[in-house]
Amino acid sequence: MPELPEVETIRRSLSRTITGKKIKSLDVRTKKLFIGSSDDMIGSTIISLKRWAKIFTIVLSNGRFVQIHLKMSGELLYAKDSKNAELKNILPRAGSKKLPNKHTRIIVFFTDNSALYFNDLRMFGWMKVTTKEEKPKSPDALSREFTVDHLQHVFCSTKRSIKTVLMDQEKMGGIGNIYANDALWQAKIHPARAAISLTITEIKKLHRAIIEILKEAIKYKGSSAKDEMYVLPNGEKGQYQNHLKVYHRTGSPCLRCKTKIEAMRLGGRGTFFCPKCQK
DNA sequence: CTGCGGTCCTGAAGGC
DNA sequence: TGCCTTCAGGACCGCA
Numbered sequence: 406m407p408e409l410p411e412v413e414t415i416r417r418s419l420s421r422t423i424t425g426k427k428i429k430s431l432d433v434r435t436k437k438l439f440i441g442s443s444d445d446m447i448g449s450t451i452i453s454l455k456r457w458a459k460i461f462t463i464v465l466s467n468g469r470f471v472q473i474h475l476k477m478s479g480e481l482l483y484a485k486d487s488k489n490a491e492l493k494n495i496l497p498r499a500g501s502k503k504l505p506n507k508h509t510r511i512i513v514f515f516t517d518n519s520a521l522y523f524n525d526l527r528m529f530g531w532m533k534v535t536t537k538e539e540k541p542k543s544p545d546a547l548s549r550e551f552t553v554d555h556l557q558h559v560f561c562s563t564k565r566s567i568k569t570v571l572m573d574q575e576k577m578g579g580i581g582n583i584y585a586n587d588a589l590w591q592a593k594i595h596p597a598r599a600a601i602s603l604t605i606t607e608i609k610k611l612h613r614a615i616i617e618i619l620k621e622a623i624k625y626k627g628s629s630a631k632d633e634m635y636v637l638p639n640g641e642k643g644q645y646q647n648h649l650k651v652y653h654r655t656g657s658p659c660l661r662c663k664t665k666i667e668a669m670r671l672g673g674r675g676t677f678f679c680p681k682c683q684k
Numbered sequence: 685c686t687g688c689g690g691t692c693c694t695g696a697a698g699g700c
Numbered sequence: 701t702g703c704c705t706t707c708a709g710g711a712c713c714g715c716a
Binding site for chain 2: 569
């Protein structure tokens with residue numbers, strides 16, 4: 406499930422490959438995933454790719470913005486030759502290695518015959534064309550606005566569990582289930598703690614932990630654990646799944662104290678923690 | 685404001 | 701082997 410590190414990894418990769426390319430045509434195979442008019446993209450050149458939290462924004466030369474949310478199972482795949490597109494390394498359940506495949510929902514063709522494929526097995530994701538960039542007011546977790554003061558302000562007014570608040574995109578952007586779990590382990594804070602109960606020392610520690618974990622995940626190009634279909638635009642997997650702290654590590658020893666990692670449900674989500682060192 | 689459960693959707697995993 | 705049920709999960713929505 407693409408979270409901030411995965412989306413950022415894809416953004417960096419695509420930024421190198423599709424910036425400057427001119428859009429020739431679109432093939433919208435699954436209409437429900439496309440919002441707006443695909444005609445608004447045709448003939449336009451890609452100026453840049455931006456990211457806020459888990460949302461991509463492709464800036465077009467005609468003043469429009471293409472925004473993309475991959476949600477659970479979305480993938481953005483790039484092929485230089487759309488007439489004969491085949492990826493290496495792509496996870497088997499993402500359909501076949503050939504593109505397009507059964508999970509291909511939208512294809513953006515460029516004038517040089519390369520193409521961008523929006524694949525999405527579960528079809529929760531979306532792509533939309535807008536005339537202005539839409540983004541929530543909350544700070545992206547790797548932005549300058551993501552400060553200790555902001556966290557303190559958010560936490561002091563709610564009794565909700567700290568993990569639920571970290572994943573609330575209205576409060577801060579980019580943290581999903583994997584990195585909420587791992588950041589709380591890094592900060593030695595129990596996920597079920599009421600946000601309001603955190604001390605200033607703990608908030609500082611958590612703030613640092615969030616940034617460290619997200620940066621580490623970007624370093625490893627995101628997480629492609631067994632449940633995740635996340636792949637880079639060339640079909641390559643990320644490697645953070647080999648560096649997970651607690652996520653999906655139920656029964657395995659804590660990396661700090663060797664205590665067995667436990668699992669619980671919190672806000673309907675799988676939650677993993679060390680019962681000894683997370684207080 | 686808060687939690688809770690349902691919804692979207694598919695395929696993996698488990699039961700028998 | 702194969703059918704059937706259950707479940708995961710980001711965001712959102714209605715309800716208590």
